[in-house]
Amino acid sequence: DWYDVIPLSDNHVAFVIGDVQGHNAGAATLMGQMRTALRAYAVEGHPPDVVVAHANRLLVDMETDLFATCCYVDVDMEEGLAWYVRAGHIPPVLRHPDGTVEITESEGGPPLGVLRQADFPMASLRLAPGALLALTTDGLVESADLDVEDGLDQLAADLSAADPAHLGVVADTLLGGANRDDDVALLLVRYDGMAVRPRRENWTVWRVPQAVGQARRYTRRVLRAWGIRDEADAVLLVVSELVTNALVHTDGRVRLDLTLLHDRLRVAVADNSPRTPIKPASIGWQATGGRGVLLVEAMASAWGTVPVSGGKYVWAEIPIG
Known part of the structure; x- marks a missing residue:
């Protein structure tokens, strides 16, 4: 599992969370390649759907038996507008400033490395100052004893009760009940807006x-x-x-x-x-x-x-x- 934060031009930042199939050295190597590829395509200035589509074609061309899932979010820090793409990955969870939590709904594409000509539809999110966005992998919300929908509901409840002013404490709380039999990656983003607009x-x-x-x-x-x-x-x-x-x-x-x-x-x-x-x-x-x-x-x-x-x-x- 991996995450990345990629500064882009024009006050945009990309946030990525991903999960490669397997737990061996081959999976770890592929994780590094996917992380590097996504960063390279993002810095080139492509929109989220194109970034993920390029990474998908790259993985298909590697002719490996492994696949990967990911969620890629591009946030306009000036406007508070985010566009995101899911490739076989669980959705982002958004905590609004008033404490209400939304498990985002969007059409997702297949995992990376499965279909060469795959579509990865984009969906939008509006972030108000004080909003908290949580990106994670299925190790946090799914196990043999926990269905993924129930795990997401529990994650939403924990986020709603959390204090967004202290992200380290929020992360500790969310990871406290993590499934220790699987890898877990967690990326928390608090959007505060820009103090000075360009x-x-x-x-x-x-x-x-x-x-x-x-x-x-x-x-x-x-x-x-x-x-x-x-x-x-x-x-x-x-x-x-x-x-x-x-x-x-x-x-x-x-x-x-x-x-x-x-x-x-x-x-x-x-x-x-x-x-x-x-x-x-x-x-x-x-x-x-x-x-x-x-x-x-x-x-x-x-x-x-x-x-x-x-x-x-x-x-x-x-x-x-």
Whole structure:
């Protein structure tokens, strides 16, 4: 059994719980491979159903006799909205701020590694500040003497009576009656909302000769409205390079996104090409291109690229004093 917590872009976090068939070295090895695969597909920016579908095809292609179950939950920390997928796994249990508990209901897909072309339907959850989400494996709620439905009802009752302010105590309480004949994994998530919500603005970049200048003027207006002055030149240079790169090397729509959270401003440019910008190893003094990525790297504290719906967005973060 395993769990994982995966920070994603745009204030999203993925929470995963899983269970591989068996208790031997082969099962342990497969558990590590599945955990790594799910993390890799999640960081690529795919939605939950695609992440789980990719992991399923990978396990099928391994041609092992073992299968795995999992539950994958993607939480938007800003909005309090979660989308989740079940692959032969027991459902999440949600404790609302008023103490009522919901054993979530959704259509699930088959375990990973059973069918190559399997569907994994997504379901949504609304998390209010103070909500507590419990993900676990069947070792906690099922045994020879305990039916899984009765085990989930008992888990819900224990969650309802628990104090969500102290997750360690909640975990100890839930694990106190665990089935010691089977592995158990438990992941508790308390959603507190965000103390400061990000400020966001976006601009569609038209493919006209003055497009980069328009993007710079739009960015300058946003920075002025947000009270950012000292770092404006660095931000404008990053915007120029990212927008120029998208217009020169891709086709279709280009979008500029600006996000301010605490002391970080993120510039992101989305386009329709999956091709990732490559940092040149060296540039001769006579070269007429290739310096854009180096300039972005010099101006930003971090930068990267994320695949999105057949395209990508390239992002860079600039510290704000």
